[in-house]
Amino acid sequence: MNTILAVSAGNIVVWAVWVIAGFACLASGVAVVSFSNPFFSALALIGNLGSLAVLYLLLSAEFVAAAQVLVYAGAVMVMFLFVIAYVGPQQETPWKGGPNWQTVGAVLAAGAIFIEVIVVLGLKAGGRLSHVHSVNATFGSPGWIGRLFLTDHLLAFEITSIVLLIAAVGGVILGEHTKRRDVAVEDAG
Amino acid sequence: MTLHEPWWISLIKAAIIVNLVLVLFAYLTLIERKVMGRMQLRYGPNRAGPFGLLQPIADLVKLVRKEAFSPSSAIEIPYILAPIISAFTALAAFAVIPWGPGWTVHGWRINGEVANVSIGLLLVFALGSIGIYGFIVGGWASESKFSILGSMRTCAQLVSYEVSLALSVLGVVMLGRSLNLSEIVHRQGEFLPFVVPQFVGMVIFFIGGIAETSRAPFDLPEAEQELVAGYHTEYSGMRWGLFQMAEYINLITLSALMVTLFFSGWHGPWGLGPLWFLLKLLGTLFVFIWLRTTLPRLRYDQLMRFGWKVLLPAATINAVVTALVVVWV
Numbered sequence: 182m183n184t185i186l187a188v189s190a191g192n193i194v195v196w197a198v199w200v201i202a203g204f205a206c207l208a209s210g211v212a213v214v215s216f217s218n219p220f221f222s223a224l225a226l227i228g229n230l231g232s233l234a235v236l237y238l239l240l241s242a243e244f245v246a247a248a249q250v251l252v253y254a255g256a257v258m259v260m261f262l263f264v265i266a267y268v269g270p271q272q273e274t275p276w277k278g279g280p281n282w283q284t285v286g287a288v289l290a291a292g293a294i295f296i297e298v299i300v301v302l303g304l305k306a307g308g309r310l311s312h313v314h315s316v317n318a319t320f321g322s323p324g325w326i327g328r329l330f331l332t333d334h335l336l337a338f339e340i341t342s343i344v345l346l347i348a349a350v351g352g353v354i355l356g357e358h359t360k361r362r363d364v365a366v367e368d369a370g
Numbered sequence: 371m372t373l374h375e376p377w378w379i380s381l382i383k384a385a386i387i388v389n390l391v392l393v394l395f396a397y398l399t400l401i402e403r404k405v406m407g408r409m410q411l412r413y414g415p416n417r418a419g420p421f422g423l424l425q426p427i428a429d430l431v432k433l434v435r436k437e438a439f440s441p442s443s444a445i446e447i448p449y450i451l452a453p454i455i456s457a458f459t460a461l462a463a464f465a466v467i468p469w470g471p472g473w474t475v476h477g478w479r480i481n482g483e484v485a486n487v488s489i490g491l492l493l494v495f496a497l498g499s500i501g502i503y504g505f506i507v508g509g510w511a512s513e514s515k516f517s518i519l520g521s522m523r524t525c526a527q528l529v530s531y532e533v534s535l536a537l538s539v540l541g542v543v544m545l546g547r548s549l550n551l552s553e554i555v556h557r558q559g560e561f562l563p564f565v566v567p568q569f570v571g572m573v574i575f576f577i578g579g580i581a582e583t584s585r586a587p588f589d590l591p592e593a594e595q596e597l598v599a600g601y602h603t604e605y606s607g608m609r610w611g612l613f614q615m616a617e618y619i620n621l622i623t624l625s626a627l628m629v630t631l632f633f634s635g636w637h638g639p640w641g642l643g644p645l646w647f648l649l650k651l652l653g654t655l656f657v658f659i660w661l662r663t664t665l666p667r668l669r670y671d672q673l674m675r676f677g678w679k680v681l682l683p684a685a686t687i688n689a690v691v692t693a694l695v696v697v698w699v
Binding site: 220224227231243244247248250251254255256259260262263266267322323 | 507
């Protein structure tokens with residue numbers, strides 16, 4: 182399956198899916214920053230992460246695609262929506278959209294990154310963009326990725342786990358602190 | 371597996387499986403009402419057709435003909451899309467569940483599942499986590515207090531119990547050495563059903579599963595005494611029907627996953643294959659219905675405390691112990 186996808190890159194279905202997913206990715210990215218209602222922005226971000234997962238699938242990275250949907254489009258974005266739905270309707274949100282210096286800055290930064298990508302692609306590809314690379318069956322499989330995590334990338338993997346642990350502990354401490362202050366206020370009142 | 375299944379066989383199989391799951395959903399509502407009726411010393415539906423067998427069809431006709439009412443302040447597009455997303459992800463998840471050993475008929479290969487993917491288990495969880503959005507967006511777009519509270523509860527409950535659910539299957543993945551559901555089933559056929567070495571994992575998966583499908587005693591998202599009907603309060607007609615369908619199909623998929631992971635799937639004596647799978651599936655579904663009639667609903671703080679302070683540590687310890695046993699034995 183993996184090799185079939187990679188070898189028949191000229192396959193019309195693969196091209197069609199690639200074009201659609203790419204455009205969906207860009208369009209949802211623009212939608213994230215242009216919707217004035219944060220709930221719709223968050224929904225667009227889910228669409229963005231989903232279309233990225235499709236692009237990963239085209240690169241034979243099935244595990245990464247599933248993890249992307251499960252962790253980012255699933256768990257992380259649920260938290261975003263949860264908070265936005267709690268914060269309430271859009272008049273309570275700090276930024277209502279419309280052009281200002283943030284928009285100008287965002288457009289300039291996006292333009293700069295776009296030019297950079299084009300330049301890097303031009304330098305690296307050497308005038309040849311259709312590079313067919315065959316991959317073996319274990320490429321992108323969960324077992325292979327796990328082996329890489331525990332051999333070549335062990336340090337990065339462990340540091341990430343410690344950073345996440347610190348974040349979790351920090352969250353608990355912040356939550357505890359708020360609760361204690363509430364109790365103190367109640368006692369004083 | 372030397373022969374490759376042609377794409378049109380996959381397509382026909384997908385159509386058949388989708389329809390079978392929908393029929394099972396329709397009759398699961400009848401079975402549930404019948405079993406609950408008997409447990410509460412009454413008959414349950416018995417007017418439409420012999421033994422009430424036409425009841426699901428009568429329900430369907432009623433729902434289709436009912437006006438699809440929507441509140442005037444509802445946010446149109448997400449309001450309509452929400453039940454569709456939920457129903458779609460629920461149905462799609464069933465594609466990777468293996469229900470037979472696979473056959474070769476007239477030289478054509480027929481696999482025992484719609485899609486044999488290497489990351490089947492992850493796919494079921496990923497689709498489940500996308501399905502949550504239907505419930506959240508539906509409640510939010512209804513612009514109603516009851517709906518939004520129901521959504522919030524669904525969201526908090528599903529996210530909390532998803533962690534335990536995912537951790538509880540780690541033991542099975544380590545013993546099966548694969549995320550591919552067919553391979554996990556094969557290994558159980560050679561070895562023994564994983565319920566034996568992973569009994570704790572099975573219990574955690576079962577409890578987490580009840581919470582994931584929002585069924586009693588974890589049906590707080592739809593607690594009718596407090597929230598009318600939770601996130602689908604403002605839905606009627608077939609849109610409500612789609613939400614209901616999503617919930618029941620999620621229950622069917624979860625039971626099928628439990629049969630696959632812990633009760634050796636379609637394996638059984640006399641080579642009956644899919645029939646064993648169906649029998650085990652119905653057995654699991656019966657236990658879900660049985661629990662609904664037996665246990666009272668938990669309080670919200672009890673639910674959260676149980677999820678984070680009992681179930682999650684138990685699932686973690688189970689995963690760690692299994693890992694140690696797999697490495698050193």
